Amino acid sequence: MRYLPLGVALSLLVLVTGSAGTAGVAVPTDPRAKALVQTGRDMLAHGDIEGATDSFEAALAIDPGNPATYLALGDAARAASMQGKAIHYYREALERDPNNLAALSGEGGAMAEKGALDKAKGNLARLEGLCGRNCPEAQSLAGIIAKGPVARVVSADAVKPDPAVEDN
Numbered sequence: 001m002r003y004l005p006l007g008v009a010l011s012l013l014v015l016v017t018g019s020a021g022t023a024g025v026a027v028p029t030d031p032r033a034k035a036l037v038q039t040g041r042d043m044l045a046h047g048d049i050e051g052a053t054d055s056f057e058a059a060l061a062i063d064p065g066n067p068a069t070y071l072a073l074g075d076a077a078r079a080a081s082m083q084g085k086a087i088h089y090y091r092e093a094l095e096r097d098p099n100n101l102a103a104l105s106g107e108g109g110a111m112a113e114k115g116a117l118d119k120a121k122g123n124l125a126r127l128e129g130l131c132g133r134n135c136p137e138a139q140s141l142a143g144i145i146a147k148g149p150v151a152r153v154v155s156a157d158a159v160k161p162d163p164a165v166e167d168n
Contacts, residue, residue: 033063037072044072049080067096067103074106078113081150086110099130105137108144115149 040055053076060069074089090107093100108123124145127138 029066029068030063033059033066033069036062037066037069040072040076044076044079049076052076053080065096067093067100070096071100071103071106074103074110078106078110083110083114083150087114101127101131101135101137104130105141108141112141112145112148113150117145117148120145 036055036059040052040059043049043055044052053073056069056073056076059066060073063069070089070093074086074093077083077086077089087107087110090103090110093103094107097103104123104127108120108127111117111123112120120141124138124141127135127141131138133139133142
C-alpha cells in the first residue's frame with residue numbers, strides 16, 4: 001500500500017506521454033510540395049495521369065511525410081486502374097493519419113474495385129463510425145461497393161490461340 005500513490009502517478013505519467021505522442025500533431029507542409037500536389041490534381045482532372053503522378057512523386061520527394069501526397073498518389077493509381085498500388089498509397093496515408101476519411105474511402109473503393117468487397121465493407125463501417133452515414137466519403141464508398149468489382153478488360157494480344165497442327 002505504501003507504493004500505491006507512486007504507482008498511480010507513474011501510470012498517469014505514462015498514459016499522458018503515450019497519448020501525446022499519438023495525438024497526430026500537424027506537420028507544416030512545404031509550400032513547394034503543396035503547389036506540386038495542386039498541379040498534379042489539376043493534371044489528373046484533365047486526364048493526364050502520368051503527368052499527375054510525376055508531379056505527386058516530386059512533391060513526395062520534397063515533403064516525404066505528407067499524407068495528402070500519398071492520398072493524391074493513390075487517386076492517380078486508381079485512375080490508372082492499378083488498384084493494388086492505390087491501396088498501398090492509401091495505407092501509407094492512413095499510417096500517417098489513421099482517421100483520414102478520404103484515405104479510408106479511397107482504400108475501400110480500390111478494394112471494392114479489385115473484388116475484396118468484405119474488406120471494403122469493413123472500411124465503410126469504420127467510416128460510418130467516424131463520420132456517420134451521411135458524410136460524402138461514406139456515401140461515395142457505399143456507391144462503389146454497390147457497383148461491385150470492376151470487370152477486367154482483356155486485350156487481344158493477351159489471348160493468343162494455340163496453333164493447331166493439321167495433317168494434309
